[in-house]
Amino acid sequence: MMLQSYIEQAAEDGNRTVAVAAAEDVEVIEAVVEAIKLNFAKFLLFGNREEILTIINERHPEMVRHENLKIIHAYTKELAADHAVKAVKFFEADVLMKGNLPTATLLKAVLSKENGLRTGNVLSHISIFEIPEFDRLLIITDAAMNIAPDLDQKAQIVRNAVAVAKKIGMVFPRVAALSAVEMVNSNMQATIDAAALTLMSKRGQIEGCVIDGPLGLDNAISAFAANHKRIDGEVAGNADILLVPNIEAGNILYKSLVYFAQAKVGAIIAGAKAPIVLTSRADSAESKLYSLALALCCVQDSKLKQTSY
Amino acid sequence: MMLQSYIEQAAEDGNRTVAVAAAEDVEVIEAVVEAIKLNFAKFLLFGNREEILTIINERHPEMVRHENLKIIHAYTKELAADHAVKAVKFFEADVLMKGNLPTATLLKAVLSKENGLRTGNVLSHISIFEIPEFDRLLIITDAAMNIAPDLDQKAQIVRNAVAVAKKIGMVFPRVAALSAVEMVNSNMQATIDAAALTLMSKRGQIEGCVIDGPLGLDNAISAFAANHKRIDGEVAGNADILLVPNIEAGNILYKSLVYFAQAKVGAIIAGAKAPIVLTSRADSAESKLYSLALALCCVQDSKLKQTSY
Numbered sequence: 269m270m271l272q273s274y275i276e277q278a279a280e281d282g283n284r285t286v287a288v289a290a291a292e293d294v295e296v297i298e299a300v301v302e303a304i305k306l307n308f309a310k311f312l313l314f315g316n317r318e319e320i321l322t323i324i325n326e327r328h329p330e331m332v333r334h335e336n337l338k339i340i341h342a343y344t345k346e347l348a349a350d351h352a353v354k355a356v357k358f359f360e361a362d363v364l365m366k367g368n369l370p371t372a373t374l375l376k377a378v379l380s381k382e383n384g385l386r387t388g389n390v391l392s393h394i395s396i397f398e399i400p401e402f403d404r405l406l407i408i409t410d411a412a413m414n415i416a417p418d419l420d421q422k423a424q425i426v427r428n429a430v431a432v433a434k435k436i437g438m439v440f441p442r443v444a445a446l447s448a449v450e451m452v453n454s455n456m457q458a459t460i461d462a463a464a465l466t467l468m469s470k471r472g473q474i475e476g477c478v479i480d481g482p483l484g485l486d487n488a489i490s491a492f493a494a495n496h497k498r499i500d501g502e503v504a505g506n507a508d509i510l511l512v513p514n515i516e517a518g519n520i521l522y523k524s525l526v527y528f529a530q531a532k533v534g535a536i537i538a539g540a541k542a543p544i545v546l547t548s549r550a551d552s553a554e555s556k557l558y559s560l561a562l563a564l565c566c567v568q569d570s571k572l573k574q575t576s577y
Numbered sequence: 578m579m580l581q582s583y584i585e586q587a588a589e590d591g592n593r594t595v596a597v598a599a600a601e602d603v604e605v606i607e608a609v610v611e612a613i614k615l616n617f618a619k620f621l622l623f624g625n626r627e628e629i630l631t632i633i634n635e636r637h638p639e640m641v642r643h644e645n646l647k648i649i650h651a652y653t654k655e656l657a658a659d660h661a662v663k664a665v666k667f668f669e670a671d672v673l674m675k676g677n678l679p680t681a682t683l684l685k686a687v688l689s690k691e692n693g694l695r696t697g698n699v700l701s702h703i704s705i706f707e708i709p710e711f712d713r714l715l716i717i718t719d720a721a722m723n724i725a726p727d728l729d730q731k732a733q734i735v736r737n738a739v740a741v742a743k744k745i746g747m748v749f750p751r752v753a754a755l756s757a758v759e760m761v762n763s764n765m766q767a768t769i770d771a772a773a774l775t776l777m778s779k780r781g782q783i784e785g786c787v788i789d790g791p792l793g794l795d796n797a798i799s800a801f802a803a804n805h806k807r808i809d810g811e812v813a814g815n816a817d818i819l820l821v822p823n824i825e826a827g828n829i830l831y832k833s834l835v836y837f838a839q840a841k842v843g844a845i846i847a848g849a850k851a852p853i854v855l856t857s858r859a860d861s862a863e864s865k866l867y868s869l870a871l872a873l874c875c876v877q878d879s880k881l882k883q884t885s886y
């Protein structure tokens with residue numbers, strides 16, 4: 269399975285709905301229009317109606333009255349976020365997508381105790397990479413959300429990633445808890461946490477996957493490197509999910525793959541009641557589509573009811 | 578300048594001497610023989626004479642009596658390390674190279690207060706990458722030595738890297754202090770340290786370079802990404818040296834470049850009285866040669882005196 273297959277999968281079931289918070293942005297509208305043309309989903313665009321309409325009229329006048337695109341006015345970015353989150357909460361949409369507003373504003377609405385999308389889980393960022401000359405997809409987590417997760421948070425980050433992995437077709441994912449070295453070192457918390465996660469997996473505290481760590485990136489993804497260091501086990505050389513020890517390691521790895529390895533990537537936020545697409549301006553149009561497709565593939569059962577808009 | 582040019586540069590001045598600690602290892606001998614054939618340097622091989630001779634006899638019998646190769650017996654790995662370090666300390670060698678012994682054993686000899694190679698500086702790992710489709714060499718530090726450097730250590734790590742950069746031809750290197758984000762965030766120590774380093778550069782506390790940070794990897798190395806985020810300055814998009822915030826980020830970036838971006842790399846330890854080559858078994862033969870060549874290029878003035886061996 270490569271990323272294109274999720275675009276095809278999303279297109280096969282175009283019956284989902286995406287709620288976009290603050291859609292008044294050229295690049296967001298472009299992604300939405302492309303997704304509608306690919307039959308990904310219906311879109312509810314929350315935000316400044318006039319600005320949204322101006323953009324659509326200028327660039328895609330044929331879409332103004334498209335049946336899969338609805339615009340719902342919101343007076344402020346905060347209200348756009350609140351309304352989009354409520355649309356997901358009350359089953360009028362299956363996926364939440366960030367538009368032209370600060371991430372913090374969207375997350376504030378997501379994390380609202382009364383009207384948000386909390387499940388009690390940690391929210392975590394999950395990116396799915398297709399890397400040239402590498403034979404399978406790699407999930408990397410968490411490259412953007414949790415700064416310096418503790419052991420419990422790492423366990424939840426793994427659980428979120430495993431849930432996503434299963435929804436995109438990885439039956440029993442192999443998780444590498446990455447560090448700079450393979451030996452447990454009391455001066456390196458990442459190695460201690462990795463060892464603990466490995467045991468948590470063995471004891472059944474983290475289910476549906478097999479975890480090994482601490483592993484260097486080389487031993488996690490290259491059977492040759494793992495053999496060379498005589499590291500055996502199911503995960504070494506065969507990892508599907510790379511758990512990074514901190515946000516800097518994850519973020520730098522993410523960008524290294526995009527900028528130096530010409531990798532393709534889609535990413536979602538997991539752990540809320542619905543998948544969240546947090547694309548940023550710097551993401552390519554292709555990457556935005558992958559993220560949307562992956563989010564749609566992660567919606568278990570559409571709970572869509574007739575919208576009231 | 579690409580890495581091959583340092584091999585040529587090393588070969589032009591073959592008058593240096595490398596002291597190898599515990600040379601009794603097939604891969605180490607292979608690297609030494611290749612370097613001698615390329616006229617890099619003379620080699621003093623400290624270690625188990627019988628084992629070293631057996632390897633050379635078996636694989637390169639023509640080298641046994643080569644004038645640029647001397648074997649000095651040492652009864653233990655620790656003694657081999659001590660002798661090799663002393664050879665450098667007393668100007669019989671210009672570069673120290675790790676052979677078949679634990680890194681900790683070599684570093685113990687290097688850091689010995691009486692007979693070591695301390696200068697008062699932090700020792701730091703400096704790797705120099707040639708990345709396909711990237712237009713210049715990139716220095717990454719510290720991917721292997723300092724686990725979680727504090728601000729003072731980061732400043733010294735930068736100074737070490739700047740000194741190396743100058744010796745390999747980067748006149749006034751641009752240093753990016755990497756983080757996951759570009760904004761100073763009180764929850765992310767890496768961003769605070771990066772901001773402090775940037776100011777230390779402005780105030781002349783770190784000389785011979787220009788530092789900017791916090792920068793994401795994308796904004797450090799891609800002018801397009803930097804423009805997109807409206808980050809200006811001399812460093813953004815043009816970094817020569819990437820200071821990583823912790824060992825995990827550096828190590829994962831290093832391995833990502835080698836395994837996913839097919840990058841070539843050489844690496845040395847700086848901050849001691851002489852460059853140290855710490856290649857590991859997992860390094861390719863090519864990478865070992867690059868490391869040796871870079872170390873030799875970093876020797877300012879050969880202080881070689883006639884060896885007593």
